[in-house]
Amino acid sequence: MSGLEKFYTHARADQPLVCLTASSAPMAQSLAPHVDLLLVGDSLGMVLYGLPSTQEVTLEMMKAHGAAVVRGRDAAGISIPVIVDMPYGTYEASDAQALETARALIEASGADGVKLEGGLRMASRIRAITDAGIAVMGHIGLLPQSAPDEGGYKIKGKTPEGVTRLLEDGRAVQEAGAFSVVIEGTIEEAAAEITQALSIPTIGIGASAACGGQVLVTEDMLGLLHGQKPKFAKEYKTLRNDISKAAQAYAHDVRIGAFPSDAYLYKGSKK
Known part of the structure; x- marks a missing residue:
């Protein structure tokens, strides 16, 4: 059973996805046994590279990280889909551009599909890609790639008109052939209504527990990042503190001559 087939099977089960x-092979290998899908999100530009937004992420970055995650997934021996974000500026101009980018990502990474942001206005892009046999995950609601142009990260669906637009976006993505759709940064009632209206799985992030599943940025979930975090990002660990303590202990051992000790050195006979 392929990763996407397994995803569909789990989506039909009465359990959230x-x-x-993930953006590296070791992380993918560790996460794969516990998840139904790995997303190589363009959030890596911010959480790994320290970029101000996802708009600065390049196609080459997504190719490289996508390939790394696929290798990690394969090393884990787990059949789950790896989906790679299409970077800002690589698909919006035309259907032809979108298809060219999707093909390049799949060819370079070996991933199972791509994700792009936008609803009704991106429906023809999704259709062009899916018609070519490439799986597409949609993304509606708060769109991080557009946030800098909108003056920041703004929650969607706060008005009846806003909910109507989100429903139109969700239906357009579904009708264009997407196998699933991420709903990000909406009021809970809007995400629940969209989930009820669609037949494809909805994956929430800052949306609603009523969505068909949930996604988080792993670095948020692990508590790796410094500074302000989104309201929806629950930290299951605070690894930034563990990393700091480990570095402190290492530095101490080096400075007092305790590391490397004999246990960490190669010994040979004297001639």
Whole structure:
């Protein structure tokens, strides 16, 4: 059973789908046994590279990280789909551009599909890609790639008109052939209504427990990042503190001459 087939099977079961982001082989190998889908999100530009937004992420970055995650998934021996974000500026101009980018990502990474942001206005892009046999995950609601142009990250669906637009976006993505759709940064009632209206699985992030599944940025989930975090990002660990303590202990051992000790050195006979 392929990763996407397994995803569909789990989506039909009465249990929420579990998704996390990954950007490296070791992380993917560790996460794969516990999730239904790995997303190589363009959030890596911010959480790994320290970029101000996802708009600065390049196609080459997504190719490289996508391939790394696929290798990690394969090393884990787990059949789950790896989906790679299409970067800002690589698909919006035309259907032809979108298809060219999707093909390049799949060819370079070996991933199972791509994700792009936008609803009704991106429906023809999704259709062009799916018609070519490439799986597409949609993304509606708060769109991080557009946030800098909108003056920041703004919650969607706060008005009846806003909910109507979100429903139109969700239906357009579904009708264009997407196998699933991420709903991000909406009021809970809007996400629940969209989930009820669609037949494809909805994956929430800052949306609603009523969605068909949930996704988080793994670095948020692990508590790796410094500074302000989104309201929806629950930290299951605070690894930034563990990393700091480990580095402190290492530095101490080196400075007092305790590391490397004999246990960490190669010994040979003297001639």
